[in-house]
Amino acid sequence: MRKPLSIIAGAVALGLVLAGCSSNTGSDPDNANQVEVFTWWASGSEKVGLDALVKVFEEQNPDAEFINASVAGGAGSNAKAALASRLEANNPPDTFQAHAGAELTDYINAGQLQDLSSFYQENGLTDVFPASLVERLTVDGAIYSVPSNIHRANVVWANTQVLTDAGIDPMAAPADLDAWIVDLKKLKAAGVETPLALGTEWTQMQLFENVLIADLGADGYSGLWTGDTAWDSAGVETAIAHYGELLEYTNSDFAGLDWDAATQIVLDGNAAYNVMGDWAESAFQQAGWTYDNEYTTWATPGTDGVFDFLADSFTLSVGAPHEAAAIDWLKTISSAEGQKAFNLAKGSIPARTDTVAADYPAYQQTAITSFGEDTVVSSLAHGAAASIAWSGDISSAIGKFGADRDAASFLSGLVAASDKAQG
Ligand code: GAL
16 A cells, blocks of 8 residues: 555645645634644544544634644655745744754744743643753743654564564564564565565654664764764764665665555565654554554664654744634643543653553553653654754765665765764
């Protein structure tokens, strides 16, 4: 059930057209009941998550009219550019999805976000979200967005039947990347041609960040973003070698597949594994699969004890045409009820600290435990670690390596990207 490229390209083009012209979304600045919300949760399991949130919003605000300004493409791969055009044209949606961390700082520095500190105070939110998360939403003492969830990006999703058929115990996570590669080899020998499912450039970046965490450790990886770890270090070279080896076990059509199509290869039994953020949980739930039965998960080998963090958050745009309704939207997102409905459907865990773990399915319980106990690092592919410009440069170097497998040029591309971003 892979999506042909032409369909993806068509959806992208349509999304860009819609996003470029707010009248097409139905947004009317004179209608105070409307709220135009911009996300990339346009289809499939992600749309199911958004719908769950909208349902609570409409229950809490019966007169409100929700305007869905989503632009298709996982991880905002098309949405971010479409949003940039709208912001540049002074045509902002009322509120838009932005990752906590460096990516949010881009919008703050560009003066595109309103300060929500008094919203936090009025709604008692500083006590409700973890301090480390609020820090990633704050610049110079002002808080600029409201988190809807926390996702984990260092998770392997495994098809237990495919593994059992190849004589591998699905419940035993390989100790490190080398042990995992032994199993990938075993799967190939057993006739699974492409044991590791992979997708388009941002999913490659996500796999590479997992390998960096495994080879550099949490501190070494975090140092890449502060200048404490050199990009031309031996650890990064090892990571490039490991990453290159992993690519040998992937589907050759990866460049054209979004995450859902890559995850589908595991669901179809044509791959044993997919490294994916835990929005994949929603896809397994919707397929009716049971955790630790048809599928299981573990931390990407070599990253056990680390939580590779990202959070979706919602902003209040400068010049939002429907400011009061947008504030109502932010209230729903931050409410216990809104977070529960959304996260049950999305596969993520609530950002709120008053979460009752037992209310969540098995996978999310593992994520709640891990977030509470493990070392938290910032995801590269999902805006937490690096600015949009820097991660764009890294992404290009990764995409190029996927095509030419030239390790030396990959390393110099990464070093150049870091020099440009960090000076
Ligand atoms: C992430 C986002 C998630 C999920 C994923 C795939 O960047 O934070 O909520 O949507 O992309 O599209």
